[in-house]
Amino acid sequence: MRYLNQRYTMPTGKTKALLTDIWTEEMAPLEIIAAMVYQLMRGASVEQLKAAGLAGHYADHDKALFYVDANGNPFTVTFIQAKGDRITDLHEDMAAEQKARSTYEWLINLSDDPCVIDSLRFLREREVVHFQRFGEALRDVQEFIGSKKCY
């Protein structure tokens, strides 16, 4: 384990700080989405849930939060990719941020609730910032690899 950590650790303090900042902020969207879904479902009748296509969710979970994708597939760690190569994984992180941004875009298109749309727009903007920050980390790692410090 120690060997793996030493080998894979990001090489500079700047990159470590960038990734810590991004990770810390990534917890907020989970809370915002969970609160939004909870509030939307809280007062819904069974008929409204059925009309919204949520009969299956209601049958399995009542109105409890249960993380699934748009097709009802439960969240799984297989959504997260890692190759163990800093450059590859930072590119994967950047791609994940763009996928999140476009998902928020499609959710905005599906909603007619101004409060939901405002929250989704905020989250979409943060994904753009995360993408840019991962890009900074990628440039920092590439500069480090290209420097004389790396043999």
Ligand SMILES: [Fe+2]
């Ligand atoms: Fe993000």
